[in-house]
Every structure is written in C-alpha cells, then in structure tokens.
Amino acid sequence: MRRFASFVKKEFIHIFRDRVTMLILFLMPIVMIVLFSYAVTTEVKCIQTAVLDLSGDFATRKIITALENDGYFQITRILHSPNELQTVFNDGKINLAVVFSENFAESLHHGTGASLQLLADGTEANSAAMYVNYAQGVLRGCLFDFNRLDGAAPVINTNVKMLYNPSGKSEYNFVPGVMGLMLLLINAMMTSVSIVREKERGTMEMLLASPLPPFQIILAKLAPYFTVSAAVLAIILLFSRFMLGVPIAGNIFLLLGLCLLYIFVALALGLLISTIVNSQLAAMLVSGMVLMMPTMLLSGLMFPIESMPKILQWLSCIVPARWFIAALKKVMIQGVGFENAITEFAVLGFMAAFYVALSLKKFKIRL
Amino acid sequence: MISAINISKNYGGVRAVDSWSVEVKRGELYGLIGPDGAGKTTFFRLLTTMLLPDGGSATVAGMDIVKDFKKIRRIFGYMPGKFSLYEDLTVEENLRFFAALFETTIEQNIHLVEEIYSQLRRFADRPAGKLSGGMKQKLALCCAMIHSPEVLFLDEPTTGVDVVSRREFWEMLKTLKSKGLTIMVSTPYMDEAQMCDRIALVSGGRFLGVDTPENTVKNFDGKLFSVSADSMKTLTADLKAFPDTITAFSFGDSVHLRIRDNDGSIDHLRQYLSNYKNLVISEIQPAIEDCFMAKI
Numbered sequence: 001m002r003r004f005a006s007f008v009k010k011e012f013i014h015i016f017r018d019r020v021t022m023l024i025l026f027l028m029p030i031v032m033i034v035l036f037s038y039a040v041t042t043e044v045k046c047i048q049t050a051v052l053d054l055s056g057d058f059a060t061r062k063i064i065t066a067l068e069n070d071g072y073f074q075i076t077r078i079l080h081s082p083n084e085l086q087t088v089f090n091d092g093k094i095n096l097a098v099v100f101s102e103n104f105a106e107s108l109h110h111g112t113g114a115s116l117q118l119l120a121d122g123t124e125a126n127s128a129a130m131y132v133n134y135a136q137g138v139l140r141g142c143l144f145d146f147n148r149l150d151g152a153a154p155v156i157n158t159n160v161k162m163l164y165n166p167s168g169k170s171e172y173n174f175v176p177g178v179m180g181l182m183l184l185l186i187n188a189m190m191t192s193v194s195i196v197r198e199k200e201r202g203t204m205e206m207l208l209a210s211p212l213p214p215f216q217i218i219l220a221k222l223a224p225y226f227t228v229s230a231a232v233l234a235i236i237l238l239f240s241r242f243m244l245g246v247p248i249a250g251n252i253f254l255l256l257g258l259c260l261l262y263i264f265v266a267l268a269l270g271l272l273i274s275t276i277v278n279s280q281l282a283a284m285l286v287s288g289m290v291l292m293m294p295t296m297l298l299s300g301l302m303f304p305i306e307s308m309p310k311i312l313q314w315l316s317c318i319v320p321a322r323w324f325i326a327a328l329k330k331v332m333i334q335g336v337g338f339e340n341a342i343t344e345f346a347v348l349g350f351m352a353a354f355y356v357a358l359s360l361k362k363f364k365i366r367l
Numbered sequence: 368m369i370s371a372i373n374i375s376k377n378y379g380g381v382r383a384v385d386s387w388s389v390e391v392k393r394g395e396l397y398g399l400i401g402p403d404g405a406g407k408t409t410f411f412r413l414l415t416t417m418l419l420p421d422g423g424s425a426t427v428a429g430m431d432i433v434k435d436f437k438k439i440r441r442i443f444g445y446m447p448g449k450f451s452l453y454e455d456l457t458v459e460e461n462l463r464f465f466a467a468l469f470e471t472t473i474e475q476n477i478h479l480v481e482e483i484y485s486q487l488r489r490f491a492d493r494p495a496g497k498l499s500g501g502m503k504q505k506l507a508l509c510c511a512m513i514h515s516p517e518v519l520f521l522d523e524p525t526t527g528v529d530v531v532s533r534r535e536f537w538e539m540l541k542t543l544k545s546k547g548l549t550i551m552v553s554t555p556y557m558d559e560a561q562m563c564d565r566i567a568l569v570s571g572g573r574f575l576g577v578d579t580p581e582n583t584v585k586n587f588d589g590k591l592f593s594v595s596a597d598s599m600k601t602l603t604a605d606l607k608a609f610p611d612t613i614t615a616f617s618f619g620d621s622v623h624l625r626i627r628d629n630d631g632s633i634d635h636l637r638q639y640l641s642n643y644k645n646l647v648i649s650e651i652q653p654a655i656e657d658c659f660m661a662k663i
Contacts (some may be wrong), residue, residue: 006467010456017455202451206510209415209445210468211437365436367417 003212007220014194015224025190025228029182029236033175033244047131050077050088050097055104059114063142067098070138089121096120096131108146175240176328177301180321181292182236183229183259184266188291190225191270192283200280205367214363218356222267229263249335258331258341261348262324268355269320275362295321323347368393368518368549369414374423376409383409386423387574389567391551396544398563399553400659405569407553408448411522414551415445428517441469444511448522448553450503454496458487458506461495462513469514479546480509483539501532508539519543521552525559537562557656568659575662580655587653588661589613590628595621596643609639616660621647623657 015021049067053060067073077088079097088094097119101107107114118135120128198204207217233256240246248255270287277283296302298312299321305313316322327344330336338345369391376384384406391397399407412418414427416436425432427439452461459473462484466473477484483505490498495506504524511519521540525533537559544550552563560566561580568575568583578586596602603622606615611632613625626632633648640646653661 003467003470006464010453010460010464013456013460014453201454202447202449203453205417205447206445206451206465207468208417209440209443210465211441211470212468366419367412 004216004220007212007216008223011194011220011224015228021190025186025232026235028186029178029232030239032182033178033236033239047073047134048093048095049073049075050079050085050094051075052079052082052085052097052099054102055100057103057105059105059108059142059146060100062145063100063116063139064098066138066142067135070134072134073138085119089119092121094121095127096135098135175244175246176325176332177299179236179259179328180262180299180325181295181301183233183263183324184269184295184321185287185292186232187225187229187263187266188270188273189284189287191221191267192273192277192287193280194225195221195271195274196277196280196283199278208366214365215360218271218359218363222264222271225267225270226260226263229267230260233259233263246333248332250331251335251337254338255328255331258324258327258345258348261345261352262320265320265324265348265352265355268352268359271359272355272362275359275364294319298322300325317347320348320351323351368395369397369425369427369551371410371414371425372423374410374413374420374425376406376413376418377421378409382572384413385572385574387569388423389425389574389577391549393549394544394547395549396540396562396564397549397551398560398566399551399569400555400557400560400566400655401553401569402555404571406572407569408522410569411445411447411520411551411553415443415520416440442516443518443520444514444516446504446507446511446519446521446524448526450507452495452503452507452510455494457492457494458498459491461506462509465510466513471514473513476513476515479515479543480512482542484509501528501535504528504532504536505539508536512543517549519548519550519552521550523553523555525554525556533559557654557659560655566655568662570659570663575659583655583658584653587658589625591651591653591657592624592626592633592648593618593621593651594624594640594646594648596640596646598643602640602643605640609636611635614660618656623651623660625657625661 015025051064051067053064064075068075073096077094079085079088082099085097085099088097097117099117099119101115101117104114104116116139118132120131122128198207237248237255237259241248269291273283273286277286294315298305298308298316298319300316301321305316305322308316323344327341327348330341330344369389371387371389373386373388374384375382375386387406387410389397399405399410401407409418413420414425414432416432416439419433428442430439432439453464456464462473466476487502487506487509490502495503498506508521508524511521525536528536533556540550540552541562554560560583563580565577565579566583567577576583594602594606599617599620599622603615603617606612606622606624609615609626611626611629613627615622615624617623626636636648637646640648
C-alpha cells in the first residue's frame with residue numbers, strides 16, 4: 001500500500017511539475033467551453049430584414065412595428081417595388097424579406113386571407129429556417145391581436161414554447177457536447193502519453209524490473225488523472241452554471257456520478273491506447289485524431305444522431321461521448337432521475353470495464 | 368549465481384545473442400567486453416527477465432528466467448544502458464521512489480551506498496535531469512542498490528562518463544563486490560576489463576570466450592609487434608599483405624601486428640619493409656584489446 005501511495009505521489013509530481021500538462025488540463029476545457037458557447041453559437045441575434053409593403057395600411061404597419069420591437073429583427077431596407085428584391089439579396093446584405101400583398105388589412109378583415117410572403121437567404125439553410133420561424137412567431141402574435149380587436153373569437157391561438165430551452169439558447173446544447181468532447185480528449189490523451197512516456201524514456205524497464213504488479217502500475221497511472229479531472233470537472237460545472245447560466249436542473253450527485261463514470265471511461269481508453277502505441281507522438285495522434293473525429297461527428301455534438309443514415313447511427317453506438325452527452329442532457333438540463341438514463345449509465349459502465357480488462361490483458365509484462 | 372546455457376535471441380533474422388553459455392559465481396565481478404551491437408544489452412535483458420529467449424535457458428540465483436520471473440525481479444538491481452530515472456524528480460525523490468518500489472526505505476539500506484550517496488547528498492533537491500553524466504550514473508547505481516539486491520546487472524554504466532568518474536565508479540564496484548554482491552557489468556572500454564575477476568569477450572552476437580584478464584592476455588596466440596614508420600598510410604596495407612601476418616590493425620600512431628611464431632620472420636619483415644624510413648619494430652605485451660582483435 002505504501003508502495004502504491006508513493007507511485008501515485010510520483011505521478012502527481014509529474015503532472016504538477018510540467019507546465020504544459022497543467023495548462024492543457026485546466027485551461028483548455030475552459031477555453032473550449034467559452035469558444036463553443038460564445039463564438040460558435042447558433043443563436044440568431046440580428047436578422048437583417050427588408051420590407052416591401054404594397055398595402056401600407058394599419059395592419060401591415062402594426063406587423064412591421066411588431067417585428068422591430070421583437071429584438072431579433074433589424075429592418076434595414078424599405079423597398080418599393082418587387083424588382084428590388086433580387087438586388088438586395090444579391091448584395092448579401094439582407095437575411096430576410098417580408099412582402100405584404102395589396103389590400104392586406106381588407107383581406108384580413110373579410111376573412112378571404114391576406115397574403116404575406118417571407119423570403120429568406122437559403123444559402124445557410126439552417127439559419128434561414130430559423131429566421132422564418134422567428135418571423136412566423138411574430139406574425140402569429142399579430143394575428144391574435146387583430147382577432148381580439150375585431151371582437152371575434154381568436155381564430156389562431158398558437159402558443160409555442162421551446163421546452164428546456166425557452167429562449168433557444170445554444171449554450172444549453174453546447175455545454176454537454178463540449179464537456180463530452182473535452183473530458184474524453186484530455187483524459188485519454190494525458191493517460192496514454194504518460195504511460196508511453198515511461199516506455200520512451202526507458203523508465204518502464206525499471207518499473208518492470210521491480211516486483212510491482214502490472215495492475216498496480218495501471219491503477220497508479222489512472223488515480224492522479226482521475227483526481228485532477230474531478231477538479232477540472234468542478235471548474236467546468238461552476239463555470240457553466242455561473243458564467244454561462246446553464247441550469248443544473250437534476251440531482252447534483254447523479255450528475256457528478258455520471259461525469260466521474262465518463263472520466264473513468266476516458267482514462268481507460270487512454271490506457272488502452274498506451275498499450276498499443278510506443279511513442280508519445282503516436283499516442284497524441286491516436287487520441288487526438290482517432291478519438292476526436294468520431295466524437296465530434298458521431299456523438300450528437302454537431303449533427304443530431306436521429307437524422308444520420310442508419311449505418312452511422314449504429315456506428316455512433318460505440319462512441320462513448322454519444323451516451324454521455326445524451327445522459328448529460330437528461331440529467332443536467334432536463335433534470336430527470338436515474339431511471340430515465342439507466343441505459344446510458346449501463347453502456348458507459350460496460351465500456352469502462354471492457355477497456356480496463358482489455359488493457360490489462362494487453363499490458364506487456366516484458367519489454 | 369548466474370547460469371546461462373546456449374541462450375539465444377533473434378531480432379528479425381539477426382542473431383543478437385547466438386548461443387551464449389555463461390557461468391557466474393557468487394561474489395564475482397564478471398565483465399562483458401565488446402563493441403556496440405555485440406549483444407550485451409540483449410543478454411542483460413534476457414537475464415533481467417525483460418525478454419524471452421528464443422533458445423536455451425538461464426537461471427539467476429537458481430531461478431528460471433522464464434518461469435520464475437516474478438521472483439527474480441525481487442533480487443536483482445538493474446542499471447539499463449540508457450539513463451532511466453525520472454528526470455523531473457529530484458535526486459532524493461528518485462531514490463525514495465525506487466526504495467518504495469521494493470517496499471523498503473532509503474534509511475534501511477543507505478549504508479550500502481553511503482560512499483556514493485555522500486557525493487550526491489548536496490544535490491539532493493536537484494532534478495535528476497540536471498545532473499552531470501557521472502553524477503547521473505552514480506545516482507542510477509544508488510537506485511539499483513537501494514533495495515539491497517543479491518545480483519547487480521550494470522549495462523555499460525561508464526559509457527559517456529569522464530575518465531575520473533569512470534575510475535571512481537569502478538572503485539565503487541570493487542567496494543560493493545567486497546560486500547559479497549555478484550556483479551555483471553558490460554563495457555565497450557577494453558581498459559576497464561582489468562578491473563573484473565573474469566571477462567567474456569563478445570562481438571556481433573557471438574561469444575568469443577571467457578577467462579581472467581591475466582589469462583586472456585597470457586593465452587594470446589602468436590607474437591605481437593608494434594610497427595611504426597614515416598609513411599603510416601601504406602604501412603598497414605603492406606603489413607596485411609606480408610605472408611606471415613595473422614592480423615594487423617592501426618593502433619594510435621603505430622600498427623599492432625600479430626604474426627606466426629616462426630624463426631626469422633622478423634628478419635623477413637625488416638627486409639620486406641626496407642623502403643620505409645625510421646622503421647621501428649618492437650615486440651610488445653598484448654593488451655585486452657589485442658586479444659579481442661585476435662579473436663574476432
């Protein structure tokens with residue numbers, strides 16, 4: 001036991017005396033979270049809008065005012081002829097155009113149906129869909145008001161509320177995703193590099209030439225990174241909660257349990273990598289490239305899994321981050337209990353056991 | 368204490384160690400002498416249970432290197448050829464770690480290496496990576512000794528170390544040997560062979576023979592002459608072409624010539640080399656290096 005303790009102590013010294021390791025461990029997750037949350041945001045803030053009002057009555061004016069007051073739209077161009085539409089889109093200065101047909105208010109009043117056209121710049125399909133959505137939201141609000149003014153029963157009474165993310169904030173989506181990516185990459189990379197470094201520097205030969213059992217070498221390698229990662233996790237969670245305002249809706253202990261389980265999976269994966277490669281560079285490449293690409297693409301961080309081809313959906317099942325992100329959204333954002341995330345917990349637990357068993361089997365007791 | 372019978376190890380078709388048989392007695396200082404690529408490191412790795420042999424067998428303290436590797440790993444101290452301590456740990460932290468690895472403490476065993484460690488003590492808080500070459504090797508020896516091993520394997524401990532530190536290092540080995548330790552040491556430096564009880568000459572994976580340094584020199588086959596003259600460039604080639612020559616190789620500012628022990632061959636040689644000015648031919652006592660060259 002004393003032997004194991006001094007091995008763990010040695011590992012901590014390695015971590016704390018190496019500035020690069022410390023920087024990667026503590027600074028990188030925060031930089032990534034900030035970058036992803038603020039810069040790579042999918043939220044729509046300032047929709048450049050053009051208006052072509054062929055009617056010019058009280059109803060259209062009311063809708064235009066409503067758009068202006070909504071906060072998301074910035075009406076930068078007032079057009080006077082349909083011919084101008086093509087020009088403003090070609091210039092690329094406009095995201096959305098709202099076109100009112102003639103006699104708009106009258107048609108609305110008579111119930112024959114007033115026509116209104118929304119034109120969006122489709123080169124960015126996702127954003128375009130969102131602009132149209134926002135605009136329709138404003139229109140629905142106006143329609144409701146018109147109905148009330150007329151004293152008639154409201155014809156349309158749509159009330160859309162986005163569940164869990166009422167304001168469509170992208171941080172809610174990105175924080176679990178980035179946590180899934182960062183915790184995996186950092187831990188897998190750090191452990192694999194630290195074991196391979198011993199091989200490269202020849203100190204593994206000294207360790208093997210001692211009576212220390214292999215599982216103690218492995219455990220002593222995992223323990224310090226597990227501890228440090230727990231600290232990093234605390235920083236990420238506090239940062240998300242208080243700087244980004246992401247709510248922690250669920251049970252905090254369940255959340256911590258989930259994250260620690262995932263950290264263990266990542267460490268075990270790093271361990272497995274270290275038993276396969278022989279140089280620190282190879283360890284970096286494998287953990288960087290081989291882990292990063294699938295995690296980015298197949299975990300649901302960037303593209304929703306449901307919309308992938310079936311074969312990629314199956315493939316995504318072996319990506320640990322997929323299960324973690326899914327569980328994290330449930331536990332952290334939705335605030336549901338353990339019974340709703342039991343599959344994810346089970347899969348992650350199985351993965352951890354599998355990787356550790358495989359590394360133990362592959363760990364070389366000789367050179 | 369150490370016994371190897373026809374042990375072999377191949378690396379992708381290259382015979383790194385080709386059927387070596389070695390017998391080392393308890394308390395002996397046994398030297399493996401040979402150039403780079405002789406197979407010394409591979410042989411050490413076989414005996415330290417780091418590698419599995421492709422043929423033959425070996426025991427350390429009566430324990431088989433394949434079956435009993437766990438037990439063997441408790442009783443030997445090992446200094447690999449490459450500096451293999453933690454460079455970011457201080458001198459004392461390294462020593463403490465390697466003591467703990469064998470479930471012992473510095474305090475328990477420091478008396479074994481007191482003379483060596485007394486030189487290191489003033490650097491106790493310095494990272495091992497910032498020590499000089501000689502100091503690194505002394506620390507490595509301390510770390511190999513700190514669990515009080517029965518056998519010490521030292522793979523080229525003096526390579527890359529200055530002359531003074533090399534001499535000190537060998538003095539330390541003699542001290543350790545006097546305490547009853549069995550030591551197997553390898554070196555590419557022929558002059559260090561004199562310090563060993565027995566030396567084995569190895570080259571290119573082959574085991575050339577083993578004897579005491581004195582007998583190795585005494586059993587030199589043929590006569591050895593040192594030949595020098597003004598134009599050294601052609602001298603070696605001419606000597607190699609001489610009919611009675613067995614070997615001729617340049618050795619500093621002269622050529623070491625081994626010739627068959629025939630009557631009058633020296634007179635023939637003088638005639639043969641009569642073109643050379645300032646020709647000096649003198650019989651010399653062979654050194655270990657000459658024995659080595661004679662055996663390859």
